Amino acid sequence: NAGVTQTPKFQVLKTGQSMTLQCAQDMNHNSMYWYRQDPGMGLRLIYYSASEGTTDKGEVPNGYNVSRLNKREFSLRLESAAPSQTSVYFCASTPGPYYGYTFGSGTRLTVV
Amino acid sequence: GIQVEQSPPDLILQEGANSTLRCNFSDSVNNLQWFHQNPWGQLINLFYIPSGTKQNGRLSATTVATERYSLLYISSSQTTDSGVYFCAVEAGNAGNMLTFGGGTRLMVKP
Numbered sequence: 216n217a218g219v220t221q222t223p224k225f226q227v228l229k230t231g232q233s234m235t236l237q238c239a240q241d242m243n244h245n246s247m248y249w250y251r252q253d254p255g256m257g258l259r260l261i262y263y264s265a266s267e268g269t270t271d272k273g274e275v276p277n278g279y280n281v282s283r284l285n286k287r288e289f290s291l292r293l294e295s296a297a298p299s300q301t302s303v304y305f306c307a308s309t310p311g312p313y314y315g316y317t318f319g320s321g322t323r324l325t326v327v
Numbered sequence: 328g329i330q331v332e333q334s335p336p337d338l339i340l341q342e343g344a345n346s347t348l349r350c351n352f353s354d355s356v357n358n359l360q361w362f363h364q365n366p367w368g369q370l371i372n373l374f375y376i377p378s379g380t381k382q383n384g385r386l387s388a389t390t391v392a393t394e395r396y397s398l399l400y401i402s403s404s405q406t407t408d409s410g411v412y413f414c415a416v417e418a419g420n421a422g423n424m425l426t427f428g429g430g431t432r433l434m435v436k437p
Binding site: 248256257258259260263273274303305307312313314315316317318320321 | 328331357358360362368369370371372374375377413415424425426427428429430
């Protein structure tokens with residue numbers, strides 16, 4: 216049982232490049248989330264998907280897009296990376312309201 | 328939006344000591360969770376506790392929703408307890424948006 220799997224674990228991009236961060240969960244959870252964590256800070260919500268087929272903006276959505284490909288997978292895309300997007304990105308999932316979250320191990324992204 | 332404040336921001340303990348971490352929040356919540364982020368960055372869910380008290384081994388948590396705070400107790404601390412402890416809440420009208428506090432950074436010395 217892998218839980219929440221994120222790929223890649225590390226990535227370096229040049230300003231203006233695009234990339235997609237992948238997230239998959241094998242727990243049959245309905246809700247999935249993307250957070251970013253900047254140094255010395257808590258996590259901030261970028262986008263979430265309450266259920267398959269729906270996505271909504273979180274606190275810091277600018278510069279990102281998401282796709283809930285199916286119940287298992289929720290991807291985060293940076294269309295034109297900027298240095299301000301240098302961060303650690305975490306994916307999480309939960310069965311639904313009133314349950315705890317399970318987090319992936321994170322993707323450390325550096326934009327130069 | 329809802330404000331989440333954690334205290335203390337930093338804590339250094341000798342192995343075997345006990346500690347209490349506090350989380351204050353500014354509005355009513357229907358979801359409150361405690362997480363431990365280990366030194367390698369992995370986030371582990373410790374408790375889902377929007378109200379009441381729960382215990383898991385040396386850790387326990389209490390949330391007093393009417394007074395808008397939660398406490399995490401660590402007893403007989405071990406070096407493996409080191410890391411950052413986050414409280415995260417979802418306000419009653421916030422849908423699926425979990426808001427994190429700034430964390431308490433704990434170092435347990437042998």
